[in-house]
Amino acid sequence: MNDIEKLGFDKWFQDKIETLKFDDCQIVRVITVNKNSFIVSNGKKDIYAELTGKYLFNSDSTLDLPTVGDWVYAQLFDDDSLAIIHEIFPRKSLLKRKTSGKKIEHQLIAANIDTAVIMQSLDSNFNLRRLERYLVMINESNITPVVFLSKSDLISLDEIESKKNDIYKIIPDIKIVAFSNNNLSDIENIKTHFTPFETFCLLGSSGVGKTSLLNNLIHQDLYKTQSIREKDGRGRHTTSRRELIILENGSIVVDNPGMRELGMISIDSGLDDTFNEIVELSKQCRYTDCTHTIEKGCAIVKAVELEKITTERYNSYIKIYKESLYYEMSYFEKRQKDKKFGKFIHTYMKNKKDIK
DSSP states (O other), X not given: OOTTGGGTOOHHHHXXXXXXXXXXXXEEEEEEEETTEEEEEOSSOEEEEEXXXXXXXXOOSGGGSOOTXXXXXXEEETTTTEEEEEEEOOOSOEEEEEOSSSOXXXXXXXXXXXXXXEEEESSTTOOHXXXXXXXXXXXXXXXXXXEEEEOGGGSOHHHHHHHHHHHHHHSTTOEEEEOOTTOHHHHHHHHTTSOTTOEEEEEOOTTSSHHHHHXXXXXXXXXXXOOBOTTTOOBOOOOOSOEEXXXXXXXXEEEOOOOSOOOOSOOHHHHHHHTHHHHHHHTTSSSTTOOSSSOTTOHHHHHHHTTXXXXXXXXHHXXXXXXXXXXXXXXXXXXXXXXXXXHHHHHHHHHHHHHO
8 A cells, every 4th residue: 555545545536647637746635724825745744735826826716725635736846845736636525615604605624535423412512403404514525424422421321312313313324423532432432433544524513522532532632622611501612723634543534623604505415315305205296396385285394284394304404495595696696796807807907918
């Protein structure tokens, strides 16, 4: 096994190598992102990296920029102490969400993820509706989801099983693991769920124990942990940047800052996969353009009335669908305006050059 294979460069990526594209470049993996600079790895060492000016100029949106987990073509200089990134390698998967706040743009979370670990704690943080949002994002990216339920020492075994069953009702085949960061046997069990040379991504709100778990997995307190606010039970942000970490068994983990806001742009397949029983029922609606809200003959509304679908799950579906539709329309309008502005600048510069 060569050095980049240890970083997760499997046959899927090997089949997509274009040997003539960049003769003087190496394939390296992005392990840390710091605004416009990066840390990449060739499997032997970590290297400071920047994008070429041409790359930045030709990037139309954040989707064109490298993120943690990306493989990139890069030139190495100064005894492999500096890397210049020329192009992103084809992506197997891409986790993304809408940026927080009013701005309508994609925020990249991580690329080339095999398994996404949704972490919720078995206290006030446990929330099925938030879990559904994570599942939509993960399913949209065609990534395998698993659920880790932390702080299992805070409630009884019966309560844990009850919460697991609540999750199975919305996604029957998902793997769920309950554990405590204070229990060594639980941590040893958790380790068995991380497969060597595959890439995992830890997702969840602040305060659920992601950082504590990571410290337990690497057997070092390399990452700071912070206490939960007593007033509202929320955690403070501990992880401030996304970075890729290799565990001792060879598995690869991307740690992420806690996310409280989880808006999404264009999530058709993710929504369908997460709410598949609702999507199946929609085929029985009287009208093909049914909004599933006020129409007579709506199979979904009828199922809610008959309590075949819970009101909470129905409301969650409608809310995420409407948000996604609004964000998608807003994003499309923004891209159209950006293109018009780009054409204006191009025409202006051309005319200026012709006058000279």
